Amino acid sequence: MTDNEHEIEQPDERVPKRVIGTPPPGSTMIPAEEKKDDDEVPGVYYPDEAKARKGERIVALCFTITALAGIVFIVNYVVFQVGDVDSTAVSNLALGAPLTLALLGLAAGIVVWVRQVMPKYTLIQERHEMATDSATRSYVSETFVQGAKESGFVKRPLLRRTLLLASAPLGLIPLVLLRDLDNSKMPASAFHKELRHTVWGGKTKEGKPLKLVVEGTGQPIRAADFNSPGGILSVVPEGYEHDMNALAKATLILIKFRPEEIKSGVNKNWTHDGIVAYSKICTHVGCPAALYEQTTHHILCPCHQSTFDAADGAKVIFGPAARPLPQLPIGVDEQGFLIAKGDFAVPVGPSFWERGDAEAKVREGVRHERDDGCSQGHRGSFELPRRPHRRGDLPQAQHAQDLSRPLVVPAG
Numbered sequence: 001m002t003d004n005e006h007e008i009e010q011p012d013e014r015v016p017k018r019v020i021g022t023p024p025p026g027s028t029m030i031p032a033e034e035k036k037d038d039d040e041v042p043g044v045y046y047p048d049e050a051k052a053r054k055g056e057r058i059v060a061l062c063f064t065i066t067a068l069a070g071i072v073f074i075v076n077y078v079v080f081q082v083g084d085v086d087s088t089a090v091s092n093l094a095l096g097a098p099l100t101l102a103l104l105g106l107a108a109g110i111v112v113w114v115r116q117v118m119p120k121y122t123l124i125q126e127r128h129e130m131a132t133d134s135a136t137r138s139y140v141s142e143t144f145v146q147g148a149k150e151s152g153f154v155k156r157p158l159l160r161r162t163l164l165l166a167s168a169p170l171g172l173i174p175l176v177l178l179r180d181l182d183n184s185k186m187p188a189s190a191f192h193k194e195l196r197h198t199v200w201g202g203k204t205k206e207g208k209p210l211k212l213v214v215e216g217t218g219q220p221i222r223a224a225d226f227n228s229p230g231g232i233l234s235v236v237p238e239g240y241e242h243d244m245n246a247l248a249k250a251t252l253i254l255i256k257f258r259p260e261e262i263k264s265g266v267n268k269n270w271t272h273d274g275i276v277a278y279s280k281i282c283t284h285v286g287c288p289a290a291l292y293e294q295t296t297h298h299i300l301c302p303c304h305q306s307t308f309d310a311a312d313g314a315k316v317i318f319g320p321a322a323r324p325l326p327q328l329p330i331g332v333d334e335q336g337f338l339i340a341k342g343d344f345a346v347p348v349g350p351s352f353w354e355r356g357d358a359e360a361k362v363r364e365g366v367r368h369e370r371d372d373g374c375s376q377g378h379r380g381s382f383e384l385p386r387r388p389h390r391r392g393d394l395p396q397a398q399h400a401q402d403l404s405r406p407l408v409v410p411a412g
Contacts, residue, residue: 043122055116062109069102085244195352198250199237200328201343209339211238212277212330215251220337223273230294231256234280237340249348251280252328253290253299254338255310261297265313270329272338277328278314281349282306284321299325322351 047055076094081087153160200210211220215234218241226233233254240246257274266276278299282289287303297311306319314325326348329341 045120045122047116047119052117055112059109059113059117062105062112066102066105066109069098069105072098073102085242196347197343198348199240199243199246200250200340204239209331209333209341211333212236212252212254212338212340213238213241215241221254222336223275223332223338224336226254226256226275226338227273229256229258229261229274232292234290235277235338248286249279249281251288252277253280253292255292255297257297257311261311263309263312265309265315265324266311267313267327267329270327270341272331275330275338276310277330277340278308278310278325279328279344279348281325282321283316283323283325283348284319284350286349289325 046052073095076091076098080091080094082091148154153163202210204210212235213220215236218238220238221233221235231254235252235254236247237250240250255276255278257276259274262268262271262274262276270277280288280290282301282303284301284304284306287301289299289301289306289308291300291302292298292310293300297309298317299308299310299314301307301319301321304320306321307317308314308321308325309317313327316322316324323346326344326346328344330338331341333339
């Protein structure tokens with residue numbers, strides 16, 4: 001034994017510690033046979049190293065923004081709960097902003113990565129004849145027939161029938177999901193009634209008809225104050241100013257006419273002193289038809305340009321809408337405020353499956369009333385309009401006249 005028996009031999013040079021993610025000393029991550037200079041790889045052009053370093057930092061910044069925005073999204077999802085219209089609007093903004101920033105940062109980082117860090121290639125794509133030759137088609141046909149025989153789909157009916165049985169519920173799943181879109185918690189009969197009627201047919205707590213109030217302010221409207229011909233107001237039912245579900249069907253537009261301007265399509269018994277109330281919900285897809293042309297009395301829906309003649313029962317004179325805007329019967333109370341005398345005679349808004357031809361039923365009822373009135377020496381004053389003509393059915397002179405009306409006044 002020697003005195004140096006337990007001494008550890010120290011290397012001449014200190015070996016640095018290996019960092020995680022780096023190759024061990026004396027080796028590289030790329031094999032030697034793959035190491036080539038840029039000019040040794042034909043068609044490959046590497047970016048300048050300084051430019052690549054700059055692009056790398058930009059990509060890292062974009063990905064960092066994406067990560068932070070994702071964390072903010074998760075936090076906002078927990079913090080901002082929904083329950084009413086205002087909280088839902090705030091939640092949408094709190095979730096949409098960071099999600100947009102996260103996706104934008106991720107997309108921008110990938111684009112910069114590809115354009116500034118990765119090399120460029122010169123590729124040549126050869127074009128071949130698109131049509132398949134007869135030998136290939138014959139081979140595919142034989143392969144298909146052979147696969148069908150080997151699978152036993154034709155030979156083994158038990159497998160075929162159980163496969164069809166297993167596929168049937170998968171086809172029913174979308175129907176179940178569509179059914180779940182109805183969250184009304186109502187029986188079918190009650191839900192159909194809900195679709196056909198609005199809150200205008202209801203009463204206040206005191207049992208009085210609902211007043212017409214200005215949308216946004218909730219101010220009741222006196223008929224004597226709304227006395228300017230050509231005027232238009234957007235109104236809602238009293239007590240439902242902030243009920244979005246009710247306003248989706250019950251919002252109205254009020255239009256003031258001179259007596260000589262009202263045509264036969266308007267039910268004059270449902271007007272008061274030249275004031276007519278129409279549903280604001282377009283009968284095409286439910287957009288707010290809130291643009292009014294005073295000189296022609298045309299109501300315009302800005303979504304798909306459906307045009308209604310307000311002086312003639314809101315008949316459709318142009319556009320994809322299939323029916324006129326429903327008219328609401330109105331009157332005044334003892335104080336002179338405008339009130340609803342009842343609900344719409346037909347469902348408002350766009351079509352739905354159970355709607356049917358509601359106008360035909362109303363037209364039939366009006367015809368019976370007219371016959372009864374004639375038998376008593378009176379003549380009816382209301383005629384429900386028929387299906388409108390399309391723009392292509394109108395004379396060309398009328399086309400030019402329609403296009404020459406520049407004045408459009410929005411309601412509300």
